[in-house]
Amino acid sequence: MSSLGLVLRIAWRNLGRNRRRTLITGAGIALGAALCIGAVGILDGLDLQIVRSVTDGELGHVQVHAPDYLRSRKLRDAFDPSAAMPVLDHAGHVTGVAPRIYGWGFAAKDAQSAGVQLMGIDPQREPAVTNLLPAGSPLPVAPTPWKKAVPLTDQQRAEDAALTKAATEAAIAEIDATAPAASPPATRDETRALLAQVAPRPDAPLPALVGAGLARKLHVQAGDTFSVISQDLDGAQVDVDVRVIGLLHTSSDALDRTRVVMNWRDLQRMLGLGAQVHEIAMRLDQPSRAADVVAALHQQAALGKLDVESWTQLRPDAVAIVGANDALSETLVFLIFLVSALGVTNTMLMSIFERKREFGVLKALGMRPAMLVAMVVAETVLLASVAASAGLIAGWGLDELLLHVGLHTSQAAFSLAGTSVDPVLHAAITVKGLLMPVAALIGMAFVASLYPAFSAARVQPAVGMRDL
Amino acid sequence: MRALIFALTFVVGAATSASADDLKDLVHRADYVSRGKTTAAVVHMDIHKSSYDRSYSIVYWDDASGHSDRVLVKILGPAQWRGQGTLKTDGKLTVYNPSSDRMTVLSGSMLGESWMGSHFTNDDLVKQTDMARDYTAKELKAWDGQTAAGAKARYHLIELTPAPRAPVVWPKLQLELYVEGDHVIPTKELYFFRAKDDKPVRTMTFSDVKSLGGRVVPATLTLTVASNPDEYTKLTYDTLKFDTAIPDNKFTEQALRQ
Numbered sequence: 001m002s003s004l005g006l007v008l009r010i011a012w013r014n015l016g017r018n019r020r021r022t023l024i025t026g027a028g029i030a031l032g033a034a035l036c037i038g039a040v041g042i043l044d045g046l047d048l049q050i051v052r053s054v055t056d057g058e059l060g061h062v063q064v065h066a067p068d069y070l071r072s073r074k075l076r077d078a079f080d081p082s083a084a085m086p087v088l089d090h091a092g093h094v095t096g097v098a099p100r101i102y103g104w105g106f107a108a109k110d111a112q113s114a115g116v117q118l119m120g121i122d123p124q125r126e127p128a129v130t131n132l133l134p135a136g137s138p139l140p141v142a143p144t145p146w147k148k149a150v151p152l153t154d155q156q157r158a159e160d161a162a163l164t165k166a167a168t169e170a171a172i173a174e175i176d177a178t179a180p181a182a183s184p185p186a187t188r189d190e191t192r193a194l195l196a197q198v199a200p201r202p203d204a205p206l207p208a209l210v211g212a213g214l215a216r217k218l219h220v221q222a223g224d225t226f227s228v229i230s231q232d233l234d235g236a237q238v239d240v241d242v243r244v245i246g247l248l249h250t251s252s253d254a255l256d257r258t259r260v261v262m263n264w265r266d267l268q269r270m271l272g273l274g275a276q277v278h279e280i281a282m283r284l285d286q287p288s289r290a291a292d293v294v295a296a297l298h299q300q301a302a303l304g305k306l307d308v309e310s311w312t313q314l315r316p317d318a319v320a321i322v323g324a325n326d327a328l329s330e331t332l333v334f335l336i337f338l339v340s341a342l343g344v345t346n347t348m349l350m351s352i353f354e355r356k357r358e359f360g361v362l363k364a365l366g367m368r369p370a371m372l373v374a375m376v377v378a379e380t381v382l383l384a385s386v387a388a389s390a391g392l393i394a395g396w397g398l399d400e401l402l403l404h405v406g407l408h409t410s411q412a413a414f415s416l417a418g419t420s421v422d423p424v425l426h427a428a429i430t431v432k433g434l435l436m437p438v439a440a441l442i443g444m445a446f447v448a449s450l451y452p453a454f455s456a457a458r459v460q461p462a463v464g465m466r467d468l
Numbered sequence: 469m470r471a472l473i474f475a476l477t478f479v480v481g482a483a484t485s486a487s488a489d490d491l492k493d494l495v496h497r498a499d500y501v502s503r504g505k506t507t508a509a510v511v512h513m514d515i516h517k518s519s520y521d522r523s524y525s526i527v528y529w530d531d532a533s534g535h536s537d538r539v540l541v542k543i544l545g546p547a548q549w550r551g552q553g554t555l556k557t558d559g560k561l562t563v564y565n566p567s568s569d570r571m572t573v574l575s576g577s578m579l580g581e582s583w584m585g586s587h588f589t590n591d592d593l594v595k596q597t598d599m600a601r602d603y604t605a606k607e608l609k610a611w612d613g614q615t616a617a618g619a620k621a622r623y624h625l626i627e628l629t630p631a632p633r634a635p636v637v638w639p640k641l642q643l644e645l646y647v648e649g650d651h652v653i654p655t656k657e658l659y660f661f662r663a664k665d666d667k668p669v670r671t672m673t674f675s676d677v678k679s680l681g682g683r684v685v686p687a688t689l690t691l692t693v694a695s696n697p698d699e700y701t702k703l704t705y706d707t708l709k710f711d712t713a714i715p716d717n718k719f720t721e722q723a724l725r726q
Contacts, residue, residue, distance in 0.1 A: 076519060108572045115575070152547070164525050164545025168510055171527035171544060172707045175508040187550075188566070194547035195567050229563070229572055234520045235585015237552060239565040239572075 007371065011378035018351065025347045026387035029441060032340045033391025036333050036437040038398040041427030042407055043329040047322045048428045051287055054318040055311050057251045060098070060129045060281030061290045062297070063314060064088070065307045069278055070314075075103060075233055078276035079306060087302040088282060093293050096128030096283035101267045105230035107242075107260065109218040116214060116228065117258045120267030129283040132261070133209075138245045140207055143265030147200035160194055163187055205241035206266045212247045213257035220244050228260065232272035240270055287311065333437050340441060341448040348380055348452035359459040369457035376453035377446065384445030388438045396434060402427035491607055495626060496600035497652035498645040502685045504710030505533040510544075514702040515586045522585065524549060531714050538719040541593060549584065554593060555724045561590060564724045571721055587670070587691045587701040591637060599643070602636050603628035613646065615653075616677065621646035623655075629663065639663040651684045653677055669694050681708035 015022045055061050064084060069077040081099050088097045101120030107113060123139045126132055133139060152160060167187060205225045210218075220226055225243045232238050242260065250256055268274065284293055290310030297308045312319045352359070359372060407425045502509075507530040515522045525544040530537070542553035551566035561574040579591040597603075608625045615621045628641040640660035646653055655675075658668035670693045674686035689703040717723060 106572070106574065106578055111573075113573060113575055115578070160545065160547045163547070163550070167544035167550065168525045168527075168706070171510050175510065175527075175707055175709050175712075177712065191547050191550045191566070195550075198548050199567065201567060227568065227570055227572065229565070231582065231585065235515070235517070235522070235582060236548065237563075237565060237584065239568045239570060241568070 003371065004374075007374045007378050008382070011375055011382055014375070014379050015383055021347065021351065022383060025344065026383055026390070028343055029340055029384055029387035029445070030391035030394060032336050033388045033437050033441050034394035034398055036336045036441075037392065037395025037434055038402060038427070039332055040329045040433045040437060041395075041399040041402055041429060042425050043325050043332075044428040044430055044433045045402070045426045047325050049425070050318055050321055050325075051311075053251055054315050055283075055287055056131050058130055058132050058281075059311050059314060060096075061284040061287050061311050062094075062282040062293055063309055063311075064280040064282075064297075064303065065278065065309075067305050067307055070307070073102070075231075075271060075273075078273055078278050080275055081277050081280055082275065083302045083304070084280065084306060087300050088280060088297070091282075091293065091297060091300075093284045093286065093289045094282050095285055096125065098122055098125040098129040098281050099264060099277040100279040100281060101264050101271070101273060102278045103230055103267060103271045105228045105260075107214070107218060107226055107228050109220055109224070109226035112218045114214060114217050115258065116260050117255075118228070118230065118267055118271075119259060119261045120264035121261060122264050129281050132250075134246065134248070137209065138207075139209060139261070140263060143263055143269070144206050145203040146266075146269055147203070149200060150197050152194065152198060156194060156197075159190070163190060199236070202240060202266070202269075205243035206262055206270070207245045208242045209246045209248045209261040210242075210244050211256040211259040212249050213253065214259065215244065215247055217257065222246055230271065232270070234272055236272075238270055238272075333440055336437075337440055337444040341444045344380060344384065344445050344448040345451060348376065348449055349455065352376065352452050352456045355456075356459055356463075359456050360461045360463065363459065364461040372457040373450075373453040376456050377449045380445050380449030380452075381442060384442050388441045391441070392434060392438050395437070396429070399427045399429045399433075403429060488605075491605045491624075491626060492600050494624060494645060494647070494652055495603070495605050495628065495643060498643060498654040499599040501652065501654060501683070502680075502705065502708060503530065503532065506531045506711055506714050508707075508709045508712065508714065509705055510707040511703055511705050513584075513586060514704075516701070517585070517699045518696065520585070524584065529714055529718050531719065539593070540719055540723060542724070543584070552584070553724045554583070554590070555719065555721065557719050562721065562724065564721075566725075569725075571724070587693055587699065597634075597636050597638075599628060599641070602631055602634035603641065604631050605643075608642070615646060615648055616675065619648055621648040640665070642668070653684070653686060655686075667694060676704070680705055681710050683708075683710065 066077045066079040078101075085097065085099070088094060099122055101118075103118040103120075105116050105118050107116045121132065121139075123133060123137065123141050210220065215221060218226055222244050225241050227239060228242050229237060229239050242262070248256065248259060248261060250259065262270075264277070268276070282293075284290060290312060294308050294310045294313075297303060362372065363369075403426055407427075507528070509528045511526050511528060513524045513526055515524075524546075527542050527544055529540040531539075536558055537556065539556040540553065541555075543549040543551065551564070553564045555562045555564070561579070563572050563574060564570070565572075574590065580589050582588070583590050583593050606627045606629070608627050610622065610624045613621055613623045623644065623646045626643045626645070628643060630636045630639060638659050638661075640663045642656075642658040642660075643654060644656040644658075646655060653674070655673070657672040657674075659670045659672075660667075661669045670691060673690045673692070674688070675690065676688040677684060677686050679685075680687055685705070685708065687705045690700050691703075692700045
């Protein structure tokens, strides 16, 4: 028989000699492991929720923009997505691709007004990427009917120039006080006709989902209309009617107070963007693949100079929160084991003190000190392994419970790093979350056993035996 | 001899450099070069941007005689913008769009937005800071030079920093002007985004000095911005009339809609 086998056998038998002490120590270790696994599970669950809240709410996992768009947020920093879309649709791991448009405007209803962020989305594609659109959203898939703009003919242009000249002369005459203020009705009607041709208005108010906070501010509800003033790509003032077809409840108060979500085709038309978009958001089968997908897309010629970024690049704050959470869970594991380690050291020291005679006899019989050290270490590590395994099973059970029932923390959802966190925390079960505590505990037990083991090895045979 | 000439030049130079009150007066006269108690004007605005070129004919009414400044600006053409206008009364900004026949009262958040796609902001158009009242002037340098027409003139470059609690938009301005006989004509206004900046974010250049409405004024104002050096918005006065009584009904929503 090998000496290692012998040591293990002796160690195992020794553990059985004081069953009560072994059980109490083991139970402590097992409980520590189980609670630790549960706590790590909850923290991992929080991580997962933060990542989901960030990516599923609006961000998606990968986004494509025109160069510099994220820095400038300028209307004109848009791009034509026709070359990129087919490539993105067929890229590996990509499960959803959705184009988006952004603009700024000023919403007014009676005496109420507010600055608004206009967001144009594709109602068919967006649900495959985020849950930005509420389920069963009434946002129409088809754009609002809107006559095409027709440029003025040369003759019309000449007529228009004549109108401007007449208006200017009338204004000069008025300033010189040679004529009273007047705007001949004919000018207004002719202008209206020309305007309907070069800048036709939509046939109906544009349907939109309105942030709940914004709706409150404007005193509007579903079915009401309000006006939005903005500037199109050519700097012309655009003024459209918008009809509220539903309210939005996003994870951010700021968005709820400012956001108007419309059909992307309507917004493209309103802002004079043609076929251009500001953003393409994508969903992947796994958020963790974002960096790989970004690297692969950087090789695609069809994307040209477009910026492709992962959610971790776009939201470093969320990544930092997840990192802080991980550090917290590792600290927690370390603390729990520090306490366990002190307990284990104490137990083993007591046991060694009680067994001084035994060690004296063993030494007198010729057992070398190294063997004694190995024996005590083996006892501890064996105890820790068995107890931690029991703790693993109990912790796994606890995790399952926390996964399905959840931990109720507060009455309402709270916000962390600008993302909404559900009040019921659910654990996430990961291999790392299960095995890290167990491995750490066994490692700690090994370290904790060294001092008692060397104490045992230093027992003088004569002294050890004489004590009795 | 040389030393004497130098000393004399120095003394003369010191004598002609402006005192604080004179400086304030210069700033005031340059600031009000094309503004009277009331001002009525027809101007045309040429906008040159990388994405479009556009011209408007505009009529402008300003009454600064009351306790609060009132302004009405209306676009006379072309068709796509004819009838659009902005009215300022009691510090309130109302815009009118004839195509929707709607009046909208703008909030403060829209003041910084571009006015009708130009490089001017809504704020430029209607909120007129009084440079002499709201800023403290300091002369940076003075020199003898020539006007565009070739006349001799004394030039001054003046730095303006906001007076305490003055409601100003720009934390630092520099005003370049010249004095020629009785006339004080601004040549350049530099707008700085921060007081410590060395480079202005935008520059207004005054040119085409001529007689309009009984005064000598620079008839053309060109605004350029540092972020897009190739772009500009140019404002040219066609008609200017000062200090006539403008009827109160000129500054009403009815007049804006008319």
